[in-house]
Amino acid sequence: MKQNLPIPKPIIDTKEANALDTLTERYNKLIEPSKVSKKLKEVGSKVEEIIPSKVKSLGSGVSSAISEQEIYRQALELIAKGFKYVEEMAAKTSISEQAIISKVNKATPNISISDFEDICFARSYNISKLVSSYKTQDFFIAFAEGGATGFFGFAGIPFNLVLSTFIYFRAVQSIAMYYGYDVKNSAEELVIASEVFTKALSPTQQDVNNELTATISKVMLMSQASMIKQTAQKTWSDMASKGGIPLLMTQMRALAYKSAQTALDKAGQKGLENSLFREVFEQIGKKLTKEVIKKGVPFVSAIMGAFIDAAQMKKVLDYADVFYQKRFILEKENRIMEISGEDCIIIDTDIIVNENKTD
Numbered sequence: 001m002k003q004n005l006p007i008p009k010p011i012i013d014t015k016e017a018n019a020l021d022t023l024t025e026r027y028n029k030l031i032e033p034s035k036v037s038k039k040l041k042e043v044g045s046k047v048e049e050i051i052p053s054k055v056k057s058l059g060s061g062v063s064s065a066i067s068e069q070e071i072y073r074q075a076l077e078l079i080a081k082g083f084k085y086v087e088e089m090a091a092k093t094s095i096s097e098q099a100i101i102s103k104v105n106k107a108t109p110n111i112s113i114s115d116f117e118d119i120c121f122a123r124s125y126n127i128s129k130l131v132s133s134y135k136t137q138d139f140f141i142a143f144a145e146g147g148a149t150g151f152f153g154f155a156g157i158p159f160n161l162v163l164s165t166f167i168y169f170r171a172v173q174s175i176a177m178y179y180g181y182d183v184k185n186s187a188e189e190l191v192i193a194s195e196v197f198t199k200a201l202s203p204t205q206q207d208v209n210n211e212l213t214a215t216i217s218k219v220m221l222m223s224q225a226s227m228i229k230q231t232a233q234k235t236w237s238d239m240a241s242k243g244g245i246p247l248l249m250t251q252m253r254a255l256a257y258k259s260a261q262t263a264l265d266k267a268g269q270k271g272l273e274n275s276l277f278r279e280v281f282e283q284i285g286k287k288l289t290k291e292v293i294k295k296g297v298p299f300v301s302a303i304m305g306a307f308i309d310a311a312q313m314k315k316v317l318d319y320a321d322v323f324y325q326k327r328f329i330l331e332k333e334n335r336i337m338e339i340s341g342e343d344c345i346i347i348d349t350d351i352i353v354n355e356n357k358t359d
Helices: 014-030 033-050 051-064 068-093 097-107 118-122 124-150 153-178 185-202 211-221 224-228 234-243 244-266 272-296 300-340 349-357
Strands: none
Touching: 014 124, 014 211, 014 300, 068 153, 068 272, 097 118, 097 124, 097 153, 097 185, 097 272, 097 349, 118 185, 118 300, 153 300, 153 349, 185 211, 185 244, 185 272, 185 300, 224 234, 244 272, 244 300
């Protein structure tokens, strides 16, 4: 019989509630249109300065023989025929449920988690520290991978494009798992992770491809004030009847469930990740092709590849961390009550007092 964990009192403490405002500020910085593009341009100009003119002319000669459309076509073909190999290459960035449980237990005082679903009993800021360490690891993996595949110039571009994009995709899944969202066994969570990934690569994009992406954007824009007005609910049905954030979270789950059912009908459980990744790549692949084309100068392109992939990885990791940390706090009470079946103190009374002063 599973041992019940002590329910945190309050479920959301002052530090967690205040983190929502900080996370919203981080998101607003991420969606500044010029920030990432400016950084990539700076990297590009610096690399351009050190490329010898003879190498530049060689690179331009090769680039005239291969188009962005051809690179995109080759990348899609690689996903179709060589996805298993790409999966194996990206496996080194993945993390197991048991490894995460072990890390959470070391970082979280006073509780000992035995099941993956119990991660919601931990404090979000303790998990955030673990995610920060993981993000550093993935950043350097992307740097190394970009340099290695960029070394081969245009010959390595289609493979680099698919591998680096899939590594980003897996990184989003890993961050979701740190916050207790089971992307390995839940089709709905895998769908949500794929939408978070899509949005992470184009955070400033105004038009959204579907309702789930729009809902994710709304969650990212939330701050402390509206969350605090929640009252205890026992089921997701109750949440929907309350409106506001509970309704929004319920809609996100419902949309993800619907998308997952459609994807499962098409691809089956084993082919689900491949199917979702291909759909995501078809949406963002042409945009990415324009960026990786800069890696086309042989040898020196390794430097460019490393910096571009590392910058892209940082953006994806930051976006995923903000979304899942915020979602973790907003859903925490309901996830705990689903496990414990008990009503409990939701937030610190000091927060309620502060909130009432601002109403």
